[in-house]
Amino acid sequence: MDASGGRGQPRPGNDESPDHTGPRPPTTPEPGHPTDGPADEPAADSTRTGSRAPTAGPDEPSASAGGPGDGSGGGRPPARSGVGRASPPQRPQEQQRGGLLMGRPFGVPVYVAPSWFLVAILITWVFGGQIDRVLPELGAASYLVSLFFAVAFYASVLVHELAHTLAALRFKLPVRRIQLQFFGGVSEIEKEAETPGREFVLAFVGPLLSLVLSGLFYLALLAVDPSSVPGVLLAGLMISNLIVAVFNLLPGLPLDGGRMLRAVVWAISGKPMTGTVAAAWVGRALAVAVLIGLPLLTQSGALGSEAVDNVGMDTVLDALLAAILAAIIWTGAGNSLRMARLREHLPELRARNLTRRAVPVETDTPLSEALRRANAAGARALVVVDPDGVPLSLVREAAIVGVPEHRRPWVPVGTLAQDLTDGMHVSAELAGEDLLDALRATPATEYLVVEDTGEIYGVLSAADVERAFVKAMARPS
Secondary structure, X not given: OOOOOOOOOOOOOOOOOOOOOOOOOOOOOOOOOOOOOXXXXXXXXXXXXXXXXXXXXXXXXXXXXXXXXXXXXXXXXXXXXXXXXXXXXXXXOOOOOOOEEEEOHHHOOEEEOHHHHHHHHHHHHHHHHHHHHHOHHHOOHHHHHHHHHHHHHHHHHHXXXXXXXXXXXXXXXXXXEEEEEOOEEEEEEXXXXXXXXXXXXXXXXXXXXXXXXXXXXXXXXXXXXXXXXXXXXXXXXXXXXXXXXXHHOOOOOXXXXXXXXXXXXXXXXXXXXXXXXXXXXXXXXXXXXXXXHHHHHHHHXXXXXXXXXXXXXXXXXXXXXXXXXXXXXXXXXXHHHHHXXXXXXXXXOEHHHHOEOEEEEEOOOEHHHHHHHHHHHOOOEEEEEOOOOOEEEEEOHHHHHXXXXXXXXXXXXXXXXXXXXHHHEEEOOOEXXXXXXXXXXXXXXXXXXXXXXXXXXXXXXXXHHHHHHHHHHHOOO
């Protein structure tokens, strides 16, 4: 691409002129591997990893550049960005809407989603009935014991998530939050592991901690009476953590075992996309196996329950649970495939290629004159500058469209402009996730694109980025 253009002159860029200002810059969907079932709200740009517990419900990532423009500075001083060196804006603290904030271990916020209270009630009801059969002398107190079990079980799920979190922090991967929800827990990790080895470790530590917890509960069970309240609680926690570990080790996305399989295939093939495709299709096969096999195993008595010959309420509930599990696994595998394709195409989003040519104009310049200069230069954007050429604001495209043509000679461009903030200065060198992070940090319809030297390169429209994003995602991998 020809990157010519003098100081204070329009620079090359994308000449497309969208008919609307467009929505906010596109956000990456839960990248990586959403291994924890659907959260109560989507979180953008994060690798989600966690534990799944089928006992209490399942718990468990290009545009063409225009040519050089002709100068039309009209003898004005060189237009400068007003900053010495452009740097991408930093991500602000995002508003968290993940539920009730419980604390910040290791600096990572832990939220309890509203759906957790629903599963706590469900566990209390189901496990309380089992305790009442084993310890009938407790009476109504059996449900208080069962509620304690529900809290303790999710505390062990939190330990599972903290294992993922600590591994991510050890590999310098930022963790947005941990959320405990209906189907277990999720750790939202904002970046993918850089190597297959780290990916394997990051996925494996969660089930490993669940196995360790199961072993610790077993050792504690040896020291108490199994028919006592502590014995029943310890036995329940031992079994539930064992199930969480084994279920998460199944080799299919979005489970931890699927991420481990992905890491192995990635290491062998050298391509993360190949690993994702293999693990995702295994995950889909696993979903079908769960949908068909779990009710059959339950009805046959292979899972420890009594075999039944007729269809009753328990059979219907088993089939419903299997359908929910299968749907979560199938959906998570599909999300992993989409995220992998996204990450494959993200490098095609380059600020330099998507930037529109811009002409500098002063605040009191009539809109009609500013548009004449832009048309003469083949530019598609206007930057308002002071007499020294320092940019002050960007003329909003939507505001231009809203001014009738007969009024444009009497409307100064300064009245249609949006003041520039530091976050609206975008480096021309940004690309991929760095570009999307910069745009998400300061939502706007247009951004001033600057060179590392501080010179104006042009104007970047959020609508152009979104269009390029959608176009890239539409192409096959």
